[in-house]
Amino acid sequence: MxxxxxxxxxxxxxxxxxxxxxxxxxxxxxxxxxxxxxxxxxxxxxxxxxxxxxxxxxxxxxxxxxxxxxxxxxxxxxxxxxxxxxxxxxxxxxxxxxxxxxxxxxxxxxxxxxxxxxxxxxxxxxxxxxxxxxxxxxxxxxxxxxxxxxxxxxxxxxxxxxxxxxxxxxxxxxxxxxxxxxxxxxxxxxxxxxxxxxxxxxxxxxxxxxxxxxxxxxxxxxxxxRCGTIGQRVRAVLPGDTELHGVAEDIDEQGRIVIRPDGAGEPVAVAAGDITHLRPV
Incomplete structure (x- = not known):
């Protein structure tokens, strides 16, 4: 409008x-x-x-x-x-x-x-x-x-x-x-x-x-x-300016976002960080 x-x-x-x-x-x-x-x-x-x-x-x-x-x-x-x-x-x-x-x-x-x-x-x-x-x-x-x-x-x-x-x-x-x-x-x-x-x-x-x-x-x-982040491919900028790329799979009962990293690796629960929604690969 x-x-x-x-x-x-x-x-x-x-x-x-x-x-x-x-x-x-x-x-x-x-x-x-x-x-x-x-x-x-x-x-x-x-x-x-x-x-x-x-x-x-x-x-x-x-x-x-x-x-x-x-x-x-x-x-x-x-x-x-x-x-x-x-x-x-x-x-x-x-x-x-x-x-x-x-x-x-x-x-x-x-x-x-x-x-x-x-x-x-x-x-x-x-x-x-x-x-x-x-x-x-x-x-x-x-x-x-x-x-x-x-x-x-x-x-x-x-x-x-x-x-x-x-x-x-x-x-x-x-x-x-x-x-x-x-x-x-x-x-x-x-x-x-x-x-x-x-x-x-x-x-x-x-x-x-x-x-x-x-x-x-x-x-x-x-x-x-209500969360549109779940199922999205994301970039998480973590404390210390390290980055994690992967798919957001869940929100756990501590309120953390659970991300399955691109490639190999176990899901990672992130408690704090800046999240960017990315285009699917």
């Missing part, structure tokens, strides 16, 4: 988030009961950084959304700048009492599941996961996720950040392999509905994980169903 950046249609699509609707749906007795506070700011450097700055005394299950983020951060400290009211930019601060520290790595993947489900249900766009937590549409990135640990003692406190491109035009895209729901032909681009669906899905997933005593088995199965 092509729209002039100054067109009335695009301006209407970039309406402000409706904080009253979000609070009524998600916070306290009137909403799901999961979230304790939800705020929307016009501009910030980083919603993740703002919630991390609250320190150990910060409240649990707090949501911060920004209409514009000028200093967003991704994996490996990569930075990016948004476009006002053209994205869903949201961070959530969570306390996770009882979760084994070894399983905290599942939280970005859980967030990816929730985000894919929200995007599909509201926009109709068939997004999929690229391991570990990028969300793609037709091979182009529409959403990134960053989970940061504030503290691990006396209980884990984390901040979950999501940046979803809603109405970015081709001219707005930061890199050629990015996209937006607008460009993907979404049937609904209402950011309030998208944010509500995303936060509801995230709450449901966290509560389900807790009810299951933090067992990742169900998460692993749901992640596999």
């Amino acid at each position: 092509t729209l002039d950046p100054d067109s009335a249609d695009l301006v209407s699509l970039r309406a402000p988030l409706d904080v009253s609707v979000l609070r009524d749906a998600l916070v306290g007795d009137h909403g799901t009961g999961f979230y304790t506070r939800l705020d929307v700011v016009d501009e910030t450097g980083s919603t993740n950084a703002d919630l991390l700055a609250e320190g150990d005394s910060g409240a649990d299950r707090v949501v911060l959304l920004a209409e514009f983020q000028k200093g967003g951060r991704g994996r490996h400290s990569r930075t990016w700048t948004g476009v006002p009211r053209a994205q869903v930019i949201v961070s959530v601060r969570l306390r996770l009492p009882g979760v084994p520290l070894a399983d905290l790595g599942w939280l970005p993947l859980l967030t990816g599941i929730a985000t894919v489900d929200a995007v599909r249900s509201v926009s109709g766009v068939q997004a999929e996961l690229k391991w570990p937590n990028d969300i793609l549409v037709d091979g182009r990135k529409v959403c990134g996720i960053l989970v940061e640990v504030a503290t691990t003692a006396p209980e884990p406190v984390v901040v979950v950040g999501v940046g979803l491109n809603t109405t970015l035009t081709e001219a707005d895209l930061p890199v050629p392999n990015a996209t937006s729901l607008l460009l993907a032909g979404a049937r609904d681009l209402d950011r309030t509905r998208l944010a509500q669906a995303l936060l509801s899905a995230l709450a449901d997933r966290v509560e389900q994980w807790q009810r299951n005593a933090w067992d990742p088995a169900a998460l692993a199965a749901d992640y596999r169903e």
Whole structure:
């Protein structure tokens, strides 16, 4: 879809988030009961950084959304700048009492599941996961996720950040392999509905994980169903800048991607690395 950046249609699509609707749906007795506070700011450097700055005394299950983020951060400290009211930019601060520290790595993947489900249900766009937590549409990135640990003692406190491109035009895209729901032909681009669906899905997933005593088995199965990396030939750039080429066969119950190397060799479980989808040989 092509729209002039100054067109009335695009301006209407970039309406402000409706904080009253979000609070009524998600916070306290009137909403799901999961979230304790939800705020929307016009501009910030980083919603993740703002919630991390609250320190150990910060409240649990707090949501911060920004209409514009000028200093967003991704994996490996990569930075990016948004476009006002053209994205869903949201961070959530969570306390996770009882979760084994070894399983905290599942939280970005859980967030990816929730985000894919929200995007599909509201926009109709068939997004999929690229391991570990990028969300793609037709091979182009529409959403990134960053989970940061504030503290691990006396209980884990984390901040979950999501940046979803809603109405970015081709001219707005930061890199050629990015996209937006607008460009993907979404049937609904209402950011309030998208944010509500995303936060509801995230709450449901966290509560389900807790009810299951933090067992990742169900998460692993749901992640596999939504993961477009499985079955792809990939290049994995591993810590130390070593490379592994092969076919991604599975996601194991530690959340690692399992790659069968080209040629001979046993499958390798990769816990951290940059993954690139390659064309089949």
